[in-house]
Amino acid sequence: MVRIIDIRETTASMRADISNAYVNFSEMTTSVVAVVTDVVRDGRRVVGYGFNSNGRYAVGGLLRERFIPRIRHAAPEDLLDETGANLDPHRIWAVMMTGEKPGGHGERAVAVGTLDMALWDVVAKIAGRPLHRLLAERYRGGLADERVFVYAAGGYFQPGKGLAALQEEMRRYHDLGYTAVKMKIGGAPLADDLARIEAVLAIVGDGQALAVDANGRFDRDTALAYAEALAPYNLRWYEEAGDPSTTTSSRQWRRRTRHPWRPARTSSRCRTRATSSVMAGYAPIAISSNSTRSSATAWSNTCASWTCSARTSGRPGAASRTVATRWP
Amino acid sequence: MVRIIDIRETTASMRADISNAYVNFSEMTTSVVAVVTDVVRDGRRVVGYGFNSNGRYAVGGLLRERFIPRIRHAAPEDLLDETGANLDPHRIWAVMMTGEKPGGHGERAVAVGTLDMALWDVVAKIAGRPLHRLLAERYRGGLADERVFVYAAGGYFQPGKGLAALQEEMRRYHDLGYTAVKMKIGGAPLADDLARIEAVLAIVGDGQALAVDANGRFDRDTALAYAEALAPYNLRWYEEAGDPSTTTSSRQWRRRTRHPWRPARTSSRCRTRATSSVMAGYAPIAISSNSTRSSATAWSNTCASWTCSARTSGRPGAASRTVATRWP
Numbered sequence: 113m114v115r116i117i118d119i120r121e122t123t124a125s126m127r128a129d130i131s132n133a134y135v136n137f138s139e140m141t142t143s144v145v146a147v148v149t150d151v152v153r154d155g156r157r158v159v160g161y162g163f164n165s166n167g168r169y170a171v172g173g174l175l176r177e178r179f180i181p182r183i184r185h186a187a188p189e190d191l192l193d194e195t196g197a198n199l200d201p202h203r204i205w206a207v208m209m210t211g212e213k214p215g216g217h218g219e220r221a222v223a224v225g226t227l228d229m230a231l232w233d234v235v236a237k238i239a240g241r242p243l244h245r246l247l248a249e250r251y252r253g254g255l256a257d258e259r260v261f262v263y264a265a266g267g268y269f270q271p272g273k274g275l276a277a278l279q280e281e282m283r284r285y286h287d288l289g290y291t292a293v294k295m296k297i298g299g300a301p302l303a304d305d306l307a308r309i310e311a312v313l314a315i316v317g318d319g320q321a322l323a324v325d326a327n328g329r330f331d332r333d334t335a336l337a338y339a340e341a342l343a344p345y346n347l348r349w350y351e352e353a354g355d356p357s358t359t360t361s362s363r364q365w366r367r368r369t370r371h372p373w374r375p376a377r378t379s380s381r382c383r384t385r386a387t388s389s390v391m392a393g394y395a396p397i398a399i400s401s402n403s404t405r406s407s408a409t410a411w412s413n414t415c416a417s418w419t420c421s422a423r424t425s426g427r428p429g430a431a432s433r434t435v436a437t438r439w440p
Numbered sequence: 441m442v443r444i445i446d447i448r449e450t451t452a453s454m455r456a457d458i459s460n461a462y463v464n465f466s467e468m469t470t471s472v473v474a475v476v477t478d479v480v481r482d483g484r485r486v487v488g489y490g491f492n493s494n495g496r497y498a499v500g501g502l503l504r505e506r507f508i509p510r511i512r513h514a515a516p517e518d519l520l521d522e523t524g525a526n527l528d529p530h531r532i533w534a535v536m537m538t539g540e541k542p543g544g545h546g547e548r549a550v551a552v553g554t555l556d557m558a559l560w561d562v563v564a565k566i567a568g569r570p571l572h573r574l575l576a577e578r579y580r581g582g583l584a585d586e587r588v589f590v591y592a593a594g595g596y597f598q599p600g601k602g603l604a605a606l607q608e609e610m611r612r613y614h615d616l617g618y619t620a621v622k623m624k625i626g627g628a629p630l631a632d633d634l635a636r637i638e639a640v641l642a643i644v645g646d647g648q649a650l651a652v653d654a655n656g657r658f659d660r661d662t663a664l665a666y667a668e669a670l671a672p673y674n675l676r677w678y679e680e681a682g683d684p685s686t687t688t689s690s691r692q693w694r695r696r697t698r699h700p701w702r703p704a705r706t707s708s709r710c711r712t713r714a715t716s717s718v719m720a721g722y723a724p725i726a727i728s729s730n731s732t733r734s735s736a737t738a739w740s741n742t743c744a745s746w747t748c749s750a751r752t753s754g755r756p757g758a759a760s761r762t763v764a765t766r767w768p
Binding site: 135167173176213 | 463506538544
């Protein structure tokens with residue numbers, strides 16, 4: 113019978129001198145967790161690792177006060193699958209969410225998702241299978257994607273960063289082998305953003321090699337003004353135009369705009385199963401690494417790809433690498 | 441120039457042997473904050489107090505790591521109104537939310553709302569005005585409600601609590617002077633809940649003296665089954681039938697059901713301004729004490745009533761007292 117013998121968590125600094133449309137990363141932190149089991153494989157103790165994507169800060173308080181203690185205090189057999197030979201992330205999710213009110217898409221989902229990531233990691237390691245194959249076997253009839261689309265997410269706003277520095281950054285991604293990049297918009301006026309976009313297009317060539325991300329900055333009118341202005345560039349996608357809570361405005365937007373893209377609802381809005389089901393009606397979903405919970409259950413089909421990406425994109429680079437799967 | 445000289449926070453146990461449809465309160469905690477100023481009134485230092493309503497646990501980690509430090513590190517003049525003689529909760533809210541991504545309705549809004557409550561408390565004390573009058577003057581042309589509707593929120597599920605104990609509890613509220621009570625449903629099968637409701641109606645008499653709260657427990661079919669079964673009782677309201685994230689199902693429900701009530705969207709769903717504006721289209725909003733942020737800004741009209749309630753309902757009782765203002 114597998115047992116979790118320890119769960120460790122720590123807060124790591126993600127300090128960087130960059131900004132998106134909302135967040136300055138000078139104080140940014142992330143939670144890192146390790147789920148330690150009593151299983152030994154190839155002479156090494158099996159440990160699962162998880163972290164939360166940057167942008168929402170560490171969630172150490174929640175991990176220490178609620179979610180880790182609930183796993184610790186559970187009967188060990190309540191954490192296992194029916195064979196007893198491996199952990200069951202679904203049953204552990206139920207343990208973690210015991211005593212939790214419905215609703216609340218922010219820190220709580222980040223904390224649970226961080227542990228969920230580590231749990232799926234450890235389950236795959238105990239099973240001796242790459243996680244993308246294990247998930248494909250369980251949820252997708254064994255069909256795993258061996259190749260996934262990855263892109264370099266960068267183009268942040270930085271003090272004194274001009275167009276030349278932006279182009280230099282994008283050239284670096286290109287030299288690393290990326291065929292597509294994403295840049296932040298919304299931290300500058302529209303005209304400036306258009307100049308930034310044109311500068312990047314001069315490097316990457318085709319609009320389909322560039323995506324933009326407003327990080328939820330815009331009200332509806334600004335979002336539409338950007339949509340109009342961006343249309344001629346034929347960009348890959350235009351992400352998080354408005355506040356993630358405003359499904360209504362997104363729906364109106366879809367009705368009003370005739371642009372080639374539909375509003376992209378990203379993982380940052382899809383952190384609960386309820387929200388995921390609401391959002392699923394709206395648009396394609398870009399699954400990124402902070403949506404473990406969604407991807408591991410509601411989005412298990414795409415999760416296989418996400419996981420594959422995590423395993424294939426380990427090369428250190430200046431930008432984090434996320435994956436948009438099955439983008440139309 | 442007013443200065444905040446300290447902000448203290450602590451976690452208080454709210455441990456109780458009760459449950460609603462989702463949460464067992466045996467581990468429940470709440471954050472309590474005190475905003476200490478350098479102002480002295482009537483020989484006493486002016487301090488504002490806030491706490492978060494029970495059901496969602498303390499948020500000490502977020503308070504200590506993000507929101508209190510941001511206020512502490514801000515330039516003192518950035519926290520003041522234009523006179524410099526009082527604090528400005530709106531400006532302080534902007535300071536607290538610096539570097540925060542949009543979206544995230546759970547713990548973050550609770551943490552900010554807890555501080556927001558203390559800030560409005562201190563602003564009123566510095567102004568030497570009851571808060572309900574101060575808010576009415578600022579946001580409602582001076583029209584303050586001197587009387588508000590209050591009800592006793594109880595009827596929780598407890599081990600071994602039978603109908604007689606439930607009736608005894610409700611009789612106690614009645615003896616305390618309450619003209620309306622609220623009870624939890626959804627922690628038992630429908631038939632059992634109906635027996636509980638009928639037992640309480642035998643005490644309170646009229647259906648308009650009883651509200652029920654499912655705490656977001658039901659899926660759509662169960663919510664509708666309850667709605668059908670509850671209709672003959674002509675209850676005051678039926679609160680949080682489904683998951684707060686599923687606006688779509690709520691909308692469908694409104695379309696499908698012809699019952700006298702509309703789904704009540706409570707404060708637990710209205711913790712960000714964006715959500716509030718989405719929810720405002722749906723139904724009357726019950727403002728409870730954990731929605732300080734919403735009530736203080738988007739819902740300032742109702743907040744005057746909420747505040748009045750906080751000032752008039754100080755009598756200790758077995759149940760927390762919340763206020764439904766302007767219920768149709």
